[in-house]
Amino acid sequence: MNEKKKTQVFHYVTVVTEELKNLYYKRLLPIEKHYSFHHFHSPSYEDADFDNKPMVLVMGQYSTGKTTFIRYLLEEEFPGSRVGPEPTTDCFTALMYGEEERVTPGNAITVDPKKPFRNLDPFGNSFLNRFQCVQMPNPVLESISIIDTPGILTAAKRKLSRGYDFQAVLRWFAERVDRIILLFDAHKLEFSDELTRAFGALYGYEDKLRVVLNKADRVDSQQLMRVYGALMWSLGKVFRTPEILRVYIGSFWSEPRQRCDHYKLIELEEEDLLTDIRNLPRNATVRKLNDLVKRARLAHAHIISHLKQEMPTIFCRESKKHNLIYELPVIFTKIQQQHRVPAGDFPDCTKMQEKLLGQDFSKFKTLKPSLMNSLNKLLTTDIASLVPLFQQQEQRKKSLPAVLDGEFLGTFRRDQFKGDPFKEMLKDDEISEADSDEWVVEKYKPKYDEIFYNLSPHDGKLSGTKVKEWMTTTHLPNSVLAHIWRLADVDRDxxxxxxxxxxxxxxxxxxxxxxxxPRELPSHLVPPSKRLSTSSDAPA
Known part of the structure; x- marks a missing residue:
């Protein structure tokens, strides 16, 4: 994509984001402050919550392949990543784009106004000492940010406390991320107490959840069917939702897969999951709008106002407070009938009761007509006025740079080639050096030529279909093979x-x-016959 089109695309994304931000600060934030929304639900939004890239939360029990899955997406190591059969990731790591590679500790990153982590302070030093932000110049991180989490421990491993509220931290991230990837190991499907509690942190965010049954190439088809059935049954008991959770069967790492009867299924599932992740930047502003409307529709102001009106002026205030908390389910029903508030717009009653125990009801505020009118205007008029902007963005967002280094599995189609990236790669002072360099592939070429001519080239070339058939015999993931094709097809024909x-x-x-x-083909790997064409096409 040329720079002009790219600028236009991001202009419309910025316009929509700015409009959402203005509506929140103008309409919703005054109401949240007036009725102490942040004491009961979640902290107020800040600029970074609107401006930052979509985030993907990766979680699962230890040794299910979380860190390996992230390395698979990035196609490179990242600072602090370790892989092993025992718990190796003991901290939350936010992977974000940066021009230079650096690691920022949790206490420092939570005071950065440009990062969406400022509201993590209440979890204390025990958590912040186990939180870090890794910035690196990776193309994938230009479109999304990834949160790596500590492995959820099994019953046998959980001997010591983590020192912070692990479930509450997971819920904090679940509210703010765009996608939650939950990994299970096809070898050892176990639901521990900590895992069950972690599921509780995801309550209400099931629409963001994608379940992955990883390492599926390491089991036979019969065993896979049994494990898949057991996983679906267990998830159905935990997540009591009308919709069945989407479970992807795969083997998400960049190494050769073991050949199995369900090899093709693994490839198709990989394509589906990568497509889902690739679409996150396109849907980010829609998700932000959805979250804003959910906050606005919550019947918090009606609840606080009702409790304030029911409180006596002087006597028996403490006993009345406890009675009101106990009768909160009945109060919800009254508010629902009096103000015609849908049942789905009320918060979780049990959690609300717990929050109310530590509050001073005398400081609560009654309904303020001007604020309620502003809220109604937000929901009925202001949001509707944004629809044309979303439609404009929809028409242009197709030009956004694809996540995960392009359309992985469409590599063998000619319409994927939009110019030659190597024209920009060789600088003037590098061309002569590249021409004089020995081609490192030359000494192995005789054995490669034998394979080439055995595939019956036509007019000296092999079609994408023939090459793809041969490539897949290596058992490398299609995503890796697609990247190799892009590097090798230098003339983009x-x-x-x-x-x-x-x-x-x-x-x-x-x-x-x-x-x-490599992300781009180094000059010393460019075939000799192609160096002349890239040299002549290079700008003078």
Whole structure:
């Protein structure tokens, strides 16, 4: 995408975000402050809550592949990541984009007004010492941010307290993220007490939840069916929602998968999950609008006002307070009938009762007509006026840069090629150096050529279909193979000649040996015949 179009796209995203921000500060925030909304529900929104990128929360029991899943998305290591059979991630890590790689401790990041973590302070030093923000120049993080979480412990492992309210922290993040990825291991499906409590933190946010049954290539089809059925049954007992949770079956890492009867299913599930994550930036502003409307519709002001009116002026205030808390379910019904408030707009009664115990009812405020009129205007008029802006954004958002390095599984279609990225890669002072460099693939080319000619090229080139059929025999994930295709098809014609094919095989062998793939093709890997064309196309 050229810079002009990119600027137009982000202009419309910014316009919608700014309108949402203005509506919140003008209409909703005064009401939340007047009725102490933050004491009962969640803190007030700040600029960073509107301006930051969509966030993905990755959680699950230890050794289910959380950190490996994140490395799979980023296609590189990140500071502090460790992988092992025992619990290795003992802190919350926010992975965000930055021009330079750096790690910021929790106490420092929570005072940064540009980051959406300022309201984590109440969880105290025990949590903040186990929270960090990692910034790195990764293309995926230009579109989304990722939150890595500590592994949820099984009953056998949970000997010591974490030192902070783990469930409350999970709920804080669940409210603010755009997607929650919950991973299970197909080898060891176990529901511990801590996991069940963690599910409680996700109550009300099931629409954001995506469940992944990971390492599915390590079990046979019969065992997979049994594990999948057991997982669905267990989730149905915990999440009592009319909709069935979406469970993805996969093996999310960048290493070769074991060949199994359900190999094709794993590939299709991978495509579905990556598409879901890729669409998050497109839907971010819609999610922000949805969250704002949910806050506005909550019947908090009616509840606070009713409790204030029921309180005596002088005598027996404490006993009356406890009676009102006990009768809160009845009060909810009264408010519902008097003000025609839908039952779904009331908060959780038990949690509201717990919050009310520590409050001074005499400081509560009664309904203020001007504020209630402002709230009605927000819900009936202001939100409706934003619809045209969302429609304009919908028409332009298709041009947004795709997440996860492009359309992974559409690699073999010619319409995916929008110009040659290597034209911009070689600077003037690098061209002569690149031309003089020895092509490192040359010494392996004879054995690669044997494979190339066995695939029966036409007019000296192999079609994408033939190359794809051969590539998939390596058992590398389609996402990895797609990236290798993009690197190898230097002239972007949707086919590979013998040099490009040799380059592709060389990259595959490097990946099989455990090396990370480059995001862009280094100049010394560009085939000799392609260096002349890139040199002549380079700007003078």
């Amino acid at each position: 949707g086919m590979l000649d013998n040099e490009e094919f040799a380059l592709a095989v060389h990259l595959i062998e490097g990946k099989l040996d455990g090396h990370w793939l």
